[in-house]
Amino acid sequence: LAKTTQPISMDSYEGQEVNITCSHNNIATNDYITWYQQFPSQGPRFIIQGYKTKVTNEVASLFIPADRKSSTLSLPRVSLSDTAVYYCLVGGYSGAGSYQLTFGKGTKLSVIP
Amino acid sequence: DTGVSQNPRHKITKRGQNVTFRCDPISEHNRLYWYRQTLGQGPEFLTYFQNEAQLEKSRLLSDRFSAERPKGSFSTLEIQRTEQGDSAMYLCASSPGAGTEAFFGQGTRLTVV
Numbered sequence: 001l002a003k004t005t006q007p008i009s010m011d012s013y014e015g016q017e018v019n020i021t022c023s024h025n026n027i028a029t030n031d032y033i034t035w036y037q038q039f040p041s042q043g044p045r046f047i048i049q050g051y052k053t054k055v056t057n058e059v060a061s062l063f064i065p066a067d068r069k070s071s072t073l074s075l076p077r078v079s080l081s082d083t084a085v086y087y088c089l090v091g092g093y094s095g096a097g098s099y100q101l102t103f104g105k106g107t108k109l110s111v112i113p
Numbered sequence: 114d115t116g117v118s119q120n121p122r123h124k125i126t127k128r129g130q131n132v133t134f135r136c137d138p139i140s141e142h143n144r145l146y147w148y149r150q151t152l153g154q155g156p157e158f159l160t161y162f163q164n165e166a167q168l169e170k171s172r173l174l175s176d177r178f179s180a181e182r183p184k185g186s187f188s189t190l191e192i193q194r195t196e197q198g199d200s201a202m203y204l205c206a207s208s209p210g211a212g213t214e215a216f217f218g219q220g221t222r223l224t225v226v
Contacts, residue, residue, distance in 0.1 A: 034214075041202075041219075041220075041222070042219055042220070043117075043204050043206070043217025043218050043219055043220050044156065044204075044206075044217050045217065046214040046215065046216070049214065085155075087155055100158055100161065100169070101146070101156075101158065101206075101215060102158065103148075103155030103156045103157070104155050105153070105154060105155050106155050
């Protein structure tokens with residue numbers, strides 16, 4: 001399973017765009033890149049998933065370069081409610097055929113008024 | 114609410130007691146995961162079910178832990194002879210297939226005193 005590296009914490013002012021970069025140098029060919037958001041005392045919540053190039057949904061964009069060894073989650077115009085921990089996951093099939101989601105420590109984003 | 118439901122939300126138990134947690138996944142999801150999360154860490158994979166079959170167990174899952182998913186519907190996670198080190202948030206997630214978005218419940222917070 002591919003290991004991910006992301007910053008431990010980030011601060012941003014309200015209204016700014018936030019970019020969180022994740023490194024995954026040993027990503028496998030059939031691995032997808034998925035980002036989750038977690039608020040205190042709640043389970044993680046899916047934000048976005050991609051395989052290559054760029055993916056955009058109503059809450060975020062995900063940029064993946066051609067070599068797929070890193071990815072960047074972009075949150076446009078953050079608000080105080082975006083304060084949370086953001087996890088980058090690279091999912092792969094284990095020997096048992098499961099799609100095991102392996103979480104790292106995540107990036108704690110603090111949005112400042 | 115048709116999300117993943119976990120019960121109880123909180124459990125305080127004395128060391129040495131047995132505890133059981135329940136997870137009701139989204140009804141049409143055939144994949145179910147259990148994770149454990151301690152303060153400041155990302156969720157750690159414990160075990161995975163596809164329908165009623167338990168296909169994978171983490172090395173974190175000692176002999177004191179057992180999980181079941183009878184009839185491929187709800188799942189239970191039992192911890193026997195609890196230890197203080199078992200204190201954590203236990204998270205359940207379900208998904209409709211491999212490589213797709215996983216939906217997490219709000220977790221059961223276990224405190225062993």
